[in-house]
Amino acid sequence: MYKRRMLLFLQILVTFAVLKNIHCNGTLCNGNWADNDEVCCGGEIYQKFQNSKEMACCTRSGKTELYPMGEKICCGEQLIPVQPNQSLACCNKELIDINIYSCCGNKDFGRKYKSGKCCVDWDNKTVGIHEGLKGRKKCCSTEVYNKDTERCIYGPLNKHKIIVRKTSMRKCGTKQFNSDTSLCCEQNEMVIPKPPVKSGGKQPYWICWNDKAYDANLYYLDEKTSRVILIGLASCDNVEYNPSAQMCCGNKLFPRNPGKNSTCCGNGIWDLDDTSETCCNGTFIPTSNHGCCNEVPFKKGHDVECCARELYDKTSHLCCKSQSSYMTVQPKLSADHTACCKSPETNQMKTFNNYTEECVNGQVREKVSNNVVTPRQISEINPPKKPARCEFCRNRLDAAHCKKANVYEFFVYDQRESENGTIFNAIILQPFRRSGKILTGEKIKIRTRNQCECFKPKRSFYLFTNRKIKSLKQNRYNIRFTSSDVFIRKTEHSLVVKCLTQHHLGTNKSRRRHS
Structure with a gap:
């Protein structure tokens, strides 16, 4: 028995090792494996690239949602639109501008920092360096050093790391130069002299940008515009500005209000706390009568x-x-x-x-409805009576009927007979009207003066009337139709189409005569 158990255990280990080897580059998603070109979201596997856009998964209020990276950013359970000229990132549920801040550690548990030194996380591991100091710079604990001229080693007793200098001779292409007094512009393999250092203050770190020497402690290169900009500033349409005091939206500068939670929407500022409007594909729309569906605006209250x-x-x-x-x-x-x-x-x-x-x-x-009375039940309760003539149930339409102001299509889902007429519940399927609010899906209760055999439950019919649906809805328990109102079964659909067509042609001829 013991040998059988050990054999089964070994088989399970081998199977697990094989699966792990097969899916070493994948992700387990609700019991299934998602490959590198797929993304797991809400326990479902989706293609990572859709319509030439890389997709990612965002969790908001316990629900997951796919979103295109580069167009939106998921941060703090919020899915925020990002403009092409914005450089935003998420750091511990806080949206930061990477031109100003960096995130120390994991984006989910790190902290933002704005410094010329390196960032050390909670495990005392060096994990980041300020964006403006990247390139030839490296970190040695919390200090920055040049990997070309310096080394980071452990000091006495291996307790702390220290920086020591390397030899000063370097190569610039095929040329030799002294890195203590000169600087190599690698793009053109050109050697230029370092500017003189002023006494006192922080030791400069010289770097060549656009064939000129700049102190990387004070400046950084904007890769989008190839401009050298003072650290703490940014570029908006080739104009330098302070991001802490201004915002750049659509190459336009706007003053930043510290008391408002704002971001860009197209060429304008979007106040995220203002619920009266929203941003849809770079355009402001009012939330009272408009909505935004996948960056496509639409008007509410319609079909x-x-x-x-x-x-x-x-x-x-x-x-x-x-x-x-x-x-x-x-x-x-x-x-x-x-x-x-x-x-x-x-x-x-x-x-x-x-x-x-x-x-x-x-x-x-x-569905079995207690409100629907069958003919057999009626005959058992009351002796059969000869029904009165229902003057508005017709099998044909004349010219007067075709001129009615309103035509509605109803579906009867419940019906009962009374001594004074017929009561039925219906749903408006289509309002055949020339203007007015669309009423598809409205429920209505209608009474008639006579018991009409033309009404049958679970069937559709047309109503020709001069009454407006508003009056029907407000007085649905008191309305009684007269002979001026005409009902016709949907099976006579060809009559309805012919009637409406003739009325339309006649109206056009009349207009031409008067014109």
Whole structure:
């Protein structure tokens, strides 16, 4: 028994070693391996490069989200847009300007610093040097030294590191020069003399930029513009400025307000604490009546909405939950569908009408409603009566009907009969109107004066009326239609199209005669 257990244990170790060797460059993601060209986000594996953009994962309020690096930055559970001319980084949940600060240690647990010396992390390991001192500079504990002329070694008793000088002779291309008195401009292999050193003060560290000698303790080279700039300043459209007092947005300078949490939006300043507007693709939009979907602005209150960073048409699609925190756009299988049903076995998504149907274990089935009365139940309760003539249920449309101001398409999902007429609940599917607010999806209760056989539950029909839907909605429990209002079943759709077409042509002819 003991030998069998040991053999099984050895087999597990071998299998683990093989898997580790195979996926040594990968990442374990919810039990699956993500390769170097993939990214793990929320337990799902995605392609790291999408539309020529490198993607990364950001966790905000416990939810994960993919975002394009270079366009946005994830810091402190915030996903902040970044302009091309900004040099931002995250340091311990704080957004910093790398032209001014550097991050000491890990970006998640480090601390920002602004210094000409090296940074030592919590483990007493040298991990960083200020951006303006990079190049030929290295760190020796907390001190900076030139690796060409100096060495970093342990001092007495190996307790502290110290800097010692190397020989002064160096090569500049094919030329020999004394590094104590001269400087090599490596780009052109040119030797230039070092400027005289003033007595007192900090020892300068000379470096050649643009064929001139500069003290790297005071200046740095802006690689974007190839300008030599005083440390603490930055360049905006070839103009030097102080980033602590100004902001550069779209090559324009703006004064910085220390009391506001601001960033750039296009060519302007965006106050992140102002909830009345937001930045969408470099443009300010009001949040009261506009939204931003994957950097695309859209107007709220219409048929277009945002779902999973994708704009969709509510009349033809639905926003469905595919996983616990992920949404997806799904086309409607029918115009009256209002919800989504996902199969746990196949993960396939279906749409259905949740007023008449229900989703049970990924299967759509008919919903049993206590408000729907069958003909058999009616005959058992009351003896059958000859129904009164329903004057607005018609199988044809005349010219007067076609001139009605409003045409609506309804879907009846519940219906009951009373002694004085018919009461039914419906959903507006399409408002065939020439102007006004779009009312698709509105629910309404309508009463009629007579018991009308033309009304059947779970069917669609058209309403021709001069009444406005606003009045119907406000008085939905008191409205009774008259013979001037016309209902026609959707099966007579060709009559509706013909009617609307003739009315449209007639209106155009009348306008031409008057003109």
